[in-house]
Amino acid sequence: MEIQTGNNITEFILVGFPTRPELQPVLFAVFLTIYLLTVIENVTIIITIKCNVRLHRPMYYLLSSLSFLEIWYVTVTVPNLLNNFLTQNNKISFFACMIQLYVFISLACTECVLLAAMAFDRYIAICFPLLYSVIMNNTFCLQLTIGTWVLGFSVALVKAIFIFTLRFCGPNVINHFFCDISPMLNLACTDMSFTELVDFILAMVIIMIPLVMIVITYICILWAVVRMPNNQGRQKAFSTCVSHLTVVIIFYTTTLFIYARPKKAGPYNRNKLVTILYSILTPFLNPIIYCLRNEEVKKTIKKSFVTLHGIVLGSLSFPTTK
Numbered sequence: 001m002e003i004q005t006g007n008n009i010t011e012f013i014l015v016g017f018p019t020r021p022e023l024q025p026v027l028f029a030v031f032l033t034i035y036l037l038t039v040i041e042n043v044t045i046i047i048t049i050k051c052n053v054r055l056h057r058p059m060y061y062l063l064s065s066l067s068f069l070e071i072w073y074v075t076v077t078v079p080n081l082l083n084n085f086l087t088q089n090n091k092i093s094f095f096a097c098m099i100q101l102y103v104f105i106s107l108a109c110t111e112c113v114l115l116a117a118m119a120f121d122r123y124i125a126i127c128f129p130l131l132y133s134v135i136m137n138n139t140f141c142l143q144l145t146i147g148t149w150v151l152g153f154s155v156a157l158v159k160a161i162f163i164f165t166l167r168f169c170g171p172n173v174i175n176h177f178f179c180d181i182s183p184m185l186n187l188a189c190t191d192m193s194f195t196e197l198v199d200f201i202l203a204m205v206i207i208m209i210p211l212v213m214i215v216i217t218y219i220c221i222l223w224a225v226v227r228m229p230n231n232q233g234r235q236k237a238f239s240t241c242v243s244h245l246t247v248v249i250i251f252y253t254t255t256l257f258i259y260a261r262p263k264k265a266g267p268y269n270r271n272k273l274v275t276i277l278y279s280i281l282t283p284f285l286n287p288i289i290y291c292l293r294n295e296e297v298k299k300t301i302k303k304s305f306v307t308l309h310g311i312v313l314g315s316l317s318f319p320t321t322k
Helices: 021-051 058-075 078-087 094-127 129-135 138-164 181-185 193-226 231-259 269-293 295-316
Strands: 011-014 091-093
Touching: 011 094, 021 058, 021 078, 021 269, 058 078, 058 094, 058 138, 058 269, 091 094, 094 129, 094 138, 094 181, 094 193, 094 231, 138 181, 138 193, 181 193, 193 231, 231 269
Parallel strands: none
Antiparallel strands: 011 091
16 A cells, blocks of 8 residues: 655655666675775774773763764665665665655764764863863763754754655656755755755754854864973874864865755766765775874774784684693
């Protein structure tokens, strides 16, 4: 029995990446490798932070929350893309498309706010080190993390409701590899000027306000670092901020290009490439960036692998008999 949605369309066709048939297995292998590595990297960071008492601090608590988000971020889109490569069945039902759109937007909005929360944590740690343990206590850190998720999913819900109420009459071909806002708006057959306006305003709110907060906090951080009396303190402060700032630049640059536009985006293939950067490659690169720039995390992960390697060798060794 079909559920009546008020639309003539009950399913969509995702164009994905149309290439020659012999290239499909290659693309499948590339995206599968990136997906598995992304999950492994982020799970490793979560386990490392969880199992090491030295890392039980707000900075790493927020980092583990970001890693948890990144796992779901790629899981929303990549498995379906991999299935399309294998089966060549690019169809997706109307409701599955709406669910994918909502979850993906929710995670993107949450990451915007979470990156701002991480910048605030660095601001307190560098500008008010004596008050850091008082301000960034466990209760506040938990409230801050939950608040980012609630705010992200709430803003995305409003955006998704407005898109869901649009009427789709045909065609039903989405020029993308998953259900995103702009490709969906391109297919609507009703007046969507108000929906576009709401989507643009919410996008600017959820993107620009956290971004402005991040810029302000880093201006204050830079001013505090410049006034530090010794070079060692400056280097330590910069090392804790460079990785986060790198992630912010990559994520916000691509996100602003896709979402912070008052009109629906044209069906250009370049949008797919930019989307790959922030939706697939960024979650893959984030753990690498944080590990390379953060000596404490890098040393802890190395120590964990050495310990695990010793345990494995110990379990495989057999006692010698005289």
